Amino acid sequence: MRRPSHGAARGPCRWTRVDSRGGDRTDRTRPEAARTYDSRSDSRGSCRAARPQGPRAPRRLPQGAGRGPDLHRGCGPGPRHPARRRGGRPGEDRPLRHRGGGGRRRGARRAGRPDRDAGRAHRPALPQARGCPGGRGVRAQAGRPDHRSVRRRDHHHHPEPRMNRTPTDPTVQPVPASVTAQVDAADTTLSNPKPAVLSLGGNLGNRLENLQGAVDALEDTPGVRVKAVSRVYETAPWGVEPDTQPPYLNAVVVVKTTLPPSSLLERAQAVEEAFDRVRTQRWGARTVDVDIVVYGDVVSGDPVLTLPHPRAHERAFVLRPWLDVEPEAHLPGAGRVADVLAGIGEEGVAVREDLELRLPD
């Protein structure tokens, strides 16, 4: 795993987590999905067959697209959950296509793939991530009077009108140091994309479609490129009493991102919510879970975003797929992932060779 030094490591991230919609979410899970789930009765139909007809979705959402509460919360004219949208059977994983071997890397396969846009159908509408390049992100919000780009431009091209920027100007508000740090961190990551490893898991609904939808939604995020996708694993629920939950499907993706860690977390949580994840109990069954395992070599004890993920070293369902895509991976504070995995064992983690996640184009 690449480990460039970067400014984001200068301290724990302290950005406020924003729940853009707030409010309590009613229980939108469909318990029957769990009851009817049979992981070995996957039909052989492809996701492509289930894709709605029509023009392809744009590769990148325009700024602000999909932000409205109608789209985001499902109050609009149509159903929003991917499984509902197609009237599909939510308790069923449909293999996308066969393949053997390890994880996929971008560019490993491309030309002439007739099914390469299949995953678009799984994409939920997500809000624009904050802090995105080109968007009204942290840079635009900060308004820091001594922001470097502003200062540079003024110095070279507009030397005279500094009225709003002099320290004595009463209209100039002091900018909290935390905001300054955020803007600096965003500046740094914008010019220097960071690798991050995300863990995906889910044990409700159509598990494979949900994971694929999460991968596609991440790829649709400005400032995030999905570089590699692991094999798919069926895993015993970890951290709960045996036989109290359906088995999970788990996978790991490697991304390169210009988003700061906090914005990546926001996006991960937006993906979870778009798939109707509900949080009723710790480690409860869920449609999709997206955790940040590592972000570069950042180490942070902030409970809002702990890096590396505080339980990654205990979880074979994270480490095993991670090794697919990064055999020499290193978990800061724990050592080589292969060694950590050897220490905890792989019980309850079985590769599903018949299932595959597609790396977005």
Ligand SMILES: Nc1ncnc2c1ncn2[C@@H]1O[C@H](COP(=O)(O)OP(=O)(O)OP(=O)(O)O)[C@@H](O)[C@H]1O
């Ligand atoms: N590395 C991280 N990745 C994702 N969430 C994190 C991370 N570190 C801290 N958190 C915080 O953990 C909180 C709970 O996350 P979540 O509901 O996904 O937990 P969980 O998946 O049920 O359990 P676990 O955290 O053990 O995986 C989130 O609100 C988030 O702020």
Ligand SMILES: Nc1nc2c(c(=O)[nH]1)N=C(CO)CN2
């Ligand atoms: N097998 C498995 N067990 C879990 C998982 C998961 O993704 N897979 N996620 C959890 C909370 O993040 C708790 N337990």
